[in-house]
């Protein structure tokens with residue numbers, strides 16, 4: 329599965345950028361990113377050009393992260409074929425684009441978000457794309473809008489849960505779960521704070537009867553203890569414009585993310601473990617951190633002399649679901 333923005337979306341972004349001063353977009357992107365870094369949220373995005381700056385700066389990375397999570401879900405159940413999607417805190421529609429690309433069964437797309445400028449750009453970006461003929465985007469507080477939203481086979485909240493104040497988050501998770509017909513995916517930044525929110529959401533959802541399907545190979549409490557945290561990474565190429573926008577030198581960026589996907593019913597394919605860091609290969613062994621189906625996480629060493637296991641472990645990558 330490609331984690332590159334689809335060409336239709338790239339073209340739509342390029343069209344919206346025509347005639348807009350690059351320097352203005354770069355400044356806006358920098359201000360928004362500083363706001364996020366200092367703990368502020370998307371309320372800093374107030375105008376059309378703010379929304380465009382956000383979309384240009386952040387959509388490639390969040391798209392890559394959500395695509396990786398959807399790929400992990402498909403890896404657990406390749407028969408999962410949702411017909412409807414609800415994207416909560418959808419912003420410019422990043423997760424919706426990723427889901428539309430990853431899951432061709434989707435026919436109905438619903439988004440909701442409090443931010444008028446992001447809603448507007450999402451609709452501009454989706455306009456003219458045949459996939460989004462049935463698209464409904466409600467503007468308002470998720471805690472209000474969710475009570476009137478339709479159920480969906482797949483509900484996604486991408487980089488949105490962290491913007492909801494701590495004392496309202498549990499209510500948000502309950503409402504999202506109530507609207508989930510099959511799978512709920514929550515993605516957060518791959519920071520200790522993002523991971524901590526994911527762990528809380530996971531525990532709340534499991535207590536409500538959900539089955540954890542990814543990345544966790546078990547239903548037990550997360551075995552990691554601070555300062556350790558569960559996160560994954562997606563490398564994405566940066567175009568010349570993207571480098572300029574982010575004032576960056578290197579031609580790629582690594583997006584770190586934490587996530588949990590839960591389901592109404594247990595999936596038949598259960599993995600035995602999840603790779604939690606990039607494996608280290610030496611002449612004698614492969615060492616890697618694994619979360620295992622017995623609920624424990626530890627560093628495992630697969631010796632070269634164990635030819636069969638070594639051969640399969642050579643293919644393991646950070647984030648993979650594995651069998652021993």
Ligand SMILES: C[S@@+](CC[C@H](N)C(=O)[O-])C[C@H]1O[C@@H](n2cnc3c(N)ncnc32)[C@H](O)[C@@H]1O
Nearest residue numbers: 370417418419422441442443469470486488491
């Ligand atoms: C960091 S952006 C992520 C946007 C999009 N999901 C993505 O991955 O690109 C967070 C989004 O959550 C929305 N949001 C935050 N709190 C919200 C609330 N209470 N109700 C609805 N939307 C909210 C913001 O307006 C913003 O669009």
